[in-house]
Amino acid sequence: MNRKLLAVTLAIPALTLAGACSEQTQDNAETMAERAAADTEANAEVIGNEIREGAIVAADGVSKGAAELSDELSARDAADPDDGDGQLDGTD
Numbered sequence: 001m002n003r004k005l006l007a008v009t010l011a012i013p014a015l016t017l018a019g020a021c022s023e024q025t026q027d028n029a030e031t032m033a034e035r036a037a038a039d040t041e042a043n044a045e046v047i048g049n050e051i052r053e054g055a056i057v058a059a060d061g062v063s064k065g066a067a068e069l070s071d072e073l074s075a076r077d078a079a080d081p082d083d084g085d086g087q088l089d090g091t092d
Contacts, residue, residue: 085091
């Protein structure tokens with residue numbers, strides 16, 4: 001009986017420490033998950049900003065290209081002496 005009592009007496013602090021370690025591990029995991037979520041949010045914000053800036057640059061390029069094309073078509077139209085028959089049937 002004394003051996004069983006001794007085993008239980010020694011096991012209780014060990015189990016208590018294991019429980020505390022488990023709780024600490026859980027707290028650490030929760031903290032790590034919160035930090036990872038914050039990092040992910042910050043990275044998503046940076047990526048969103050980069051995409052937005054890239055879209056602005058691309059839109060500016062498209063606008064510039066469209067303006068140049070419009071100017072070129074207007075110049076060609078002004079230089080073309082044949083006004084055609086006014087029908088969009090491919091016979092001009």
